[in-house]
Amino acid sequence: MMRSRTALAVLTLGLTLSACKPPAADDYIARTRITDRAAAPSEPIGSPDVEGAIWAPGRHANRVLYGIPGQQPLMALECLTDEARPMFAITRFALADQHAQGILALIGNGRVERLFVDAAPARDVFLWHGEVPAADPRLDVFIGAREVEATIPGAGSVVLHPSNLPRTLIEQCRGLQQTAPVPPADPA
Secondary structure: OHHHHHHHHHHHHHHHHHHHOOOOOOOHHHHOOOOOOOOOOOOOOOOOOOOOOEEEEOOOOOEEEEEOOOOOOOEEEEEEOOOOOOEEEEEEEEEOOOOOEEEEEEEEOOEEEEEEEEEEEEOOEEEEEEEEEOOOHHHHHHOOOOOEEEEOOOOOEEEEOOOHHHHHHHHHHHHHHHHOOOOOOOOO
C-alpha cells in the first residue's frame, strides 16, 4: 500500500511539473514572439587577385601600402607614435559591418599569428583595423623573404608578396620604443 501511494505521489508530481513547462518541440519558436530581428552579416567576399601587387611607401614616412599600382590598396601597415609607446596598425581595405570584430590570421615566414581586428570607421564605410604594440613579436611574421597570407573570415585572403618595406617599418617603429624618453619615477 505504501509503495502505491509513493508511486501515485511521484506520478502526480511529474504530471504537475510537466504541465508547467511544455516539452521541447520543433515548433517551439513559433510559440514565442520575436519583435527585434537581428541584421544579417554582409555576404563574404572572395580573395582579391594580387598579381602585380607590391608594397609601396605611403604619403607619410611611417606607413606602407600593399596593392596593385593605380588601384585601391589591399592592406596598410603603419607606425603610430602618438602614444606613450609606439603602436603598429594594420588595416585591411575590405568592407566590414559596423561593430564587427574578427581575427586576422597571418601565415608565412615560418609563423602562424593571429591579431584581433575591429570594424573601424573610414569616411562613410567601415574597414578592418587592428593595433598592437610595436614590440609585439607577432609582427615578425612580416619580417622575412617569403609570402604572407592574411585572412579575415568573410573578407577573403590577401597574399602579401615579400618586400623589405614592412620589415624596415617595423624595425623603425620598434626603435622608437627604445629611444623614447623614460618618465621619472614617482617620488611617492
